[in-house]
Amino acid sequence: IGVGARVRPPPRLPERLAVCRAEAAAYGRCVQASTAPGGRLMKDLCAQEFEALRSCFAAAGKKTPRGGL
Template sequence: MAANGVLWSRVRSRLRAFPERLAACGDEAAAYGRCVQASTAPGGRLSRDLCAHEFQALRSCFAAAAKKTLGGP
């Protein structure tokens, strides 16, 4: 049972660090948000893959943040 407690302790510490890591993705999140907002504004048309470039940049940033949080390189 003690090993299970150690595992959850590590998981909790990683989860606590994750918001700080994601804060580094603010520029990518803002760019994606602007793209979606512009395409849903009056007269705009949201369609599949319209903001794909911005989404991919945000996704890559999230993946890098997760890798750092998990103790990767």
């Protein structure tokens, strides 16, 4: 099975994703909507939603102290 060669996420990635659940869901919905009939997925289609997710993710990385929430 397998995924790309170097899969070693920093330990706090899951916690940070949990903090940004709303942003992640918004981005996910945007991508999923493009898979519906008539939709077309292309580069940066959901750039706005992703930017929100990424900035939340970055902020969550800074705020949370070592060892998670």
